[in-house]
Amino acid sequence: MRQRASRPNQSGRFLSVRFVILTLIGFLLAGGAGAGAYFLPALAAARQITDVGPPNLGSVTQPSAPVIDVSGNLQPFTVLLLGSDNDAKFDPNQVLTQSMILVRVEPATHKVAMFSIARDLYVPIPQNGTAKIDKAYAFGGAKLAMATVQQNFQVRIDNYVWIGLEGLVKLIDMVGGVDLVTSNPVLDDYYPDDIHSSDPYGYTRVAVLPGAQHLDGIHAMQYVRSRHSDLRGDFGRSVRQQQVLLALRTKAKSLTAADIPDLASTFNGQLKTDLSLDRIRALLPVAAKVQTQDVKQTTLLNYTVGENIGGEDVLLPSDWAAIHALVHQDFPS
């Protein structure tokens, strides 16, 4: 009787345990599916944005510095930020870089240095003769742009981030706009009307008024892209670009991992980088701790001379030794 009675009990217990296990697995799968559905856009975008498209440049490129040292500390590193017109005027794979900014991050001291490179700087481009530096990306993608900057400025670059016009507009809108004190009235009667326009060669008028204000993506783009009515031309624009980057960093402090899907879907091909997820994850707490006064901003203003070469207005470095001394204050070779 006991034996007979015990069989159903053992069987029942086994069924109960199996039921509980299956239920737990079911919930885990369901939860995983929910999380997967949430983060799926991010995973898809991660595959899309990690693109280097390299030509073989031999010794002019250098391996990235280790992300973290043996003590577990995030190592200092240098990123080349590239911003491009990527409208219908250009082959999507051969765009010029309107903006080139070297950024050095010192995680231990929370110090950041930014150095803007003038787009019209006339320099040797590895395996491509001499041309404006903004053509390096068009000739050979991010790797050639990195190699060109490394070779000419004698600095080490660990990673790059490339962003297209629409990508920057969308990013700024996605974080709710940027808040900053615009430095002066930025007016331009010949501002490119190439976003959401049927004529990529069209022009429009823009006016960004001075003072503290909240700018959405389109107006922030107007502020950083306009150059015709600035006495400093591209140098003035570089200063404004650095200002908006800092304002964007302030907003980025508030982002969480739950924002990643929105960010990923925002870019949709407008962002490319070789930054590893490890480095991005390690960067987030550093970005939150950097104070504005710990950010050093530099441009090449007063280090170049204007020249016309082959009918093209370019900037020639006035003294490479002085430029190297300036750059090496913050960016190691």
Added chain:
Amino acid sequence: MVGFGYGVYHYLESLKSRVTTEKAVAPAKAKFSLPGSVFVAQGGALYRLRAGSFQQIANGGWTQPSPGPPNQLLAVKRDAQFSDLYLLDYDGHVVKQLTHNANTDVHLNHWSFYPHLSGDGQTVYYSWDPKDPGNFYRVDLAVYAMPVDGLQRQARAWTDPNQYTGGDVQPAPLKSGGLIYAKFGLTPDGKNISQLWLTTRARATGTPLTKEEDGCAQPALSPDGKRLAMVCTAAGQPSKLTVADFDGKALGPATVVATGLVAAPGWAPDGNGLLYLSALDTTGHFQLFFQDLTAPAAPAVPATAKPTGPATPLPVPSPKPARQLTTNNDYDATSAPTWLAG
């Protein structure tokens, strides 16, 4: 289980940061009432705040309301590629279009901003961009003046802007007939500067009221003309809302009454307080604040400059904390609030 998965999805969604989910809203009720009416701009609409409630009076590109002739406002209507000055009644109806800046050739359009009525109510001062026939790329604003009941072709320039800097903006007419305005420029080493200037007649050189390095702009004269509010942003620093005595020729001791991302001061009709806009949190939405300037008076701090020279704002906090009128609006910070007694 399907419900659990759905719940996980929405739980993760709930962890999104506020910056990605915050949306601008229509003006909500003020936290306390002010006497009279306050006119503000938000998202291309003009609102009238009266007895603690906002009422939209005009919509579609409107900004920068300021006091006009009796029972009227001056305001800017902004299109994508030009802007014009208008006279409106307090219900937002157009009384008169003062400027006509649209042109079939987009590059021949003009901008008009920052309208202010002269002390005698006969003249409108504003910023306008004249064309440079020698260089089409140059677009700098200059301060112009035109009769309020006249035509735009009667307007004449009052200032000569520094070239390729953005120019001269934000005229604040004096009762005596002079003008304070913000002039933008560049230092020899290429840094942007803004400085308040005083000029007593059209095209006169004038005199600086503030130092280049203080980065002052957005002048607002008190109703009696004896105090000047301004926003100063020394390079790389937060903005400072500053008030200084003004004797008609120079600024006296200056007091900082608010810091941070502050903008657009506008005086109370009795001169005893200031309205201004400030963004306090990560949303970047500018809210309306009131700073009481009545006794106990903010301590006067001796300016380091000579009495006849430009005053230097000093970082001395006001003894009275500012009161925040709104919490979830999103005002246009390039448009100062206009506070009228009626």
